[in-house]
Amino acid sequence: MNDTSHHDERIAKMTFASVYPHYIVKVEKKGRTKEELHQVIEWLTGYDEKKLQELIAEKVTFEAFFHNASINANAHLITGVICGYRIEEIENKLTQQVRYLDKLVDELAKGRKMEKILRVA
Template identity: 55%
Template structure:
């Protein structure tokens, strides 16, 4: 799926610190914990909790956040639809990483077992 240039620019520039609290609210509202969310983020990006916190404090953009990440080699196993978009069909590499994270957070919020979310 091709994403429009205006959307890409907006998402690239969006600070991770803006989205992270929304992820926290979403998972906590569904009975999951921030620790579980952080485990999902760590699995996908390779960042530990301190590194994630540093990106939040620094106001790192989504583009820079994912540029610094060491994506898990099993990330391509993340498939399915999030926000009406099939994750595996997203053409832009940064946007696909954003959708990977969105998909993992959705799975966590929907009560999926952490072992399955982490594709282990």
């Protein structure tokens, strides 16, 4: 893989609040709900509705957002390609976690069943 340090740094400094509205538009445009989006985010990060709203209001960076998250033990089961990168091959932990979230949002928007998105056995 190419040197992605600049890319990783850019992702780390991006605020979750700046991307969150795009997630909502993406899933709602495909007939899914904001509540389903929040369920997916909570599954990955452990953040409930109240905490999520606090983080959005505080305009935390992705770095802070994921630093304080309790990443789901099954997150490693999120595989595939997102934005041209194979998720399981991303070396930067933060970038990989952001791509986990991107992949889950994509799966939600594509109409995948919630049990599959949340990697339920």
